[in-house]
Amino acid sequence: MTLFVYRSHYEGPFGKRVRHLPDATVLDWFRRGWVAVVEEGHDTDAWIAAELGGPVYGFGTIFDAARRDGLAAPGTWQELRDLLQRHLYVEGEVQADGLSVRVLTDDDEVELAYFFLDDFLVKTRADRLAYLVHDGWPLPETIGGAAGPFVPPVPVEELAPARPGGEGVTYAVLLTFCDSESIGWLVPRSFPGVRLPELAAHLRELEPRGGDWPGELLVLRALTAPGDDGIGPALSRCNRWPDMEQTLIGDHRSLHESSMRALETAGLEQGRDPDRTLIRHSRHLAQMSIHMNDFFGHQQWFLFDDVWAADNEDLAGSLLRYAHGWDPLEAG
Incomplete structure (x- = not known):
């Protein structure tokens, strides 16, 4: 075969x-x-x-x-x-x-x-190819029975210092693009000391100050509401946000309020259709295939923590490789 x-x-x-x-x-x-x-x-x-x-x-x-x-x-x-x-x-x-x-x-x-x-x-070589050959939506959400901790097989850029007293790590894989260099240009990011159930609260606490944060994560932070217990509602709001390249930095509360006002009147262009977006989130894995326009279609966002990664080691590791470069069998 x-x-x-x-x-x-x-x-x-x-x-x-x-x-x-x-x-x-x-x-x-x-x-x-x-x-x-x-x-x-x-x-x-x-x-x-x-x-x-x-x-x-x-x-x-x-x-x-x-x-x-x-x-x-x-x-x-x-x-x-x-x-x-x-x-x-x-x-x-x-x-x-x-x-x-x-x-x-x-x-x-x-x-x-x-x-x-x-x-x-x-x-x-499932450790390198499992995500590449995975066919269909969504990724499995099963957890339980991991043999040991998850170790990323490729470099992952930390977006903030480890959360004091926190445990685990949450990974952000954004298979997005804005120009012709569209594969492997945005390396995976991570939030150390926090797992996915705590990510919404952690985003409200953080204050991004440079160009290290991808625009999509800045939008996700801005659209995370003060009362959100999980990341799912913010993903739904991101689905209706018009400009992922916009730099949204500042105090979270005031930024969220202004972003929500902007969201009320935001218009979507290039045939973008929020109804065609797929969103799925569980305790340790959130995934969104967001419809961006008629020509290119969808872009994929994955947020998962070390609990899901440890129980789906091949899939998690190969997904990180997929984001890191075009050839998962490349040496190194």
Whole structure:
């Protein structure tokens, strides 16, 4: 079994498309494509769309080149790698080995990445791939039975000193973007000494003073009401906030009051539809796929603490990797 994943901001609430392919290996799938397109004459784009669940930007060029130039089908993964590096149209990079093909490109609007993964690799490297291959909404909320504490596999930037007397840590993963550098540009953040049930109160206590806070977290803080016990109501308010790049810094009470007044008259542009947003929150995991516009669709916010992470270690760790860079199999 082989898996295909297309990481694209155009691909629905999770921003990715996951497809299960019947071929035993990645190489076998490409060889089957050679037969279908080069030997049997199928239309390249139509065959790819049928196989992979839709178009994949620039990907058809490998099969078009094979038909045009009479390229022989690869017999080994090394030959496949060389063919891809020579003939596949990308505006990024191509990585390939015996168990995977990983590609980064862009369409002049945003970055895109796609992956062909051997099922053996998916099973044995769940610590890196679990979120990438997770298909559907929402992430599981189950907790209980963790073997030990959660240790982030990638650097995480702390947004404030540890809360005095507090326990645990809450992580913020924001898969958002505002320009063409849209993958791996915003590293995960954390709030040490606080778990998700206490995050709303903690946000009211904090006073951000620099450029370390992403705009989305500044909006979340501003829209957290004095009486909120959890973070869910603030996420719902963020869903109706018009400008995530706005810098909202100041005393929380006065900032919240002015923000709520602004929210009453705020208008949403570019086809943004709050009714298409998905929000789910439990005690240790909050997740929102916020609909931002008609063209790019959704962006994803995840807030989770060390309790959820410890009980979903592979999923949490791979989600942090997903936010940190385009290639979860990158060394280091």
